[in-house]
Amino acid sequence: MTFSKIPTPRVDPVTGKTYYTREDAMNLSPQQYEEWVYSNKTTHVNEVRLYEQKFWNILLTKSPPFLPLLFWPFVIYYLITPMTFLRFMWICTGLLLWFPMEYLFHRFLFHLPVVGIRSQKFHFFLHGIHHVAPTDLWHVFSPIYELGAQAFLIWCVFNILHVPDPTALISGLLINYIRYDSIHYLIHAYTPDQIGKIPFAGNYLKQCAIHHRQHHFSNPRKHFTISFVSSFLD
Ligand SMILES: [Zn+2]
Ligand SMILES: [Zn+2]
Numbered sequence: 001m002t003f004s005k006i007p008t009p010r011v012d013p014v015t016g017k018t019y020y021t022r023e024d025a026m027n028l029s030p031q032q033y034e035e036w037v038y039s040n041k042t043t044h045v046n047e048v049r050l051y052e053q054k055f056w057n058i059l060l061t062k063s064p065p066f067l068p069l070l071f072w073p074f075v076i077y078y079l080i081t082p083m084t085f086l087r088f089m090w091i092c093t094g095l096l097l098w099f100p101m102e103y104l105f106h107r108f109l110f111h112l113p114v115v116g117i118r119s120q121k122f123h124f125f126l127h128g129i130h131h132v133a134p135t136d137l138w139h140v141f142s143p144i145y146e147l148g149a150q151a152f153l154i155w156c157v158f159n160i161l162h163v164p165d166p167t168a169l170i171s172g173l174l175i176n177y178i179r180y181d182s183i184h185y186l187i188h189a190y191t192p193d194q195i196g197k198i199p200f201a202g203n204y205l206k207q208c209a210i211h212h213r214q215h216h217f218s219n220p221r222k223h224f225t226i227s228f229v230s231s232f233l234d
């Protein structure tokens with residue numbers, strides 16, 4: 001690949017923050033693009049400005065760092081509505097189903113093969129941004145409408161499969177998703193040593209942090225999960 005085409009970070013003259021734009025990503029061929037987003041030699045930036053206007057950039061690519069907290073009222077409301085044994089079993093199934101989904105979504109959707117202009121655009125929006133700007137804490141969680149689209153897709157699949165209680169199943173998934181993405185946030189906001197000081201779960205969380213940092217900074221084509229820290233499983 002021609003290294004001259006590798007984008008150099010732009011600097012905001014006012015804030016001094018570094019950023020890449022949509023053009024930086026889209027001027028590369030698919031092969032160059034994949035090398036660029038996944039290479040540990042790529043210079044990481046403070047943020048990506050997919051849209052020139054700040055308003056659209058925030059609305060369409062950013063997500064508040066407290067997003068998972070907003071889901072709790074829905075989960076709690078659902079959990080205190082009349083609970084049957086069957087419903088409880090479906091929630092537990094959702095909790096367990098999360099783990100393969102955590103792997104499969106990241107491995108096959110977020111790291112989809114980039115083969116042309118459309119997949120390149122889609123990949124950059126979906127996951128490329130997080131790989132070139134891993135410290136942008138307003139982009140650790142997906143934008144709310146993107147999460148909504150994923151939830152709707154899953155709900156449709158459950159309905160097609162005639163799952164008896166799709167909402168209970170999704171509640172289970174959601175609880176585990178909140179846990180997962182909250183850990184993901186901690187990993188990008190703090191160092192593994194800082195995370196290790198968290199009471200009770202510190203040791204495990206530190207392992208998660210080290211594992212996910214390997215995905216970002218040494219081998220992005222491996223270590224797709226955050227919950228599994230064993231090198232045997234992932
Ligand atoms: Zn990450
Ligand atoms: Zn990734």
Ligand SMILES: [Zn+2]
Nearest residue numbers: 223224231234
């Ligand atoms: Zn791993």
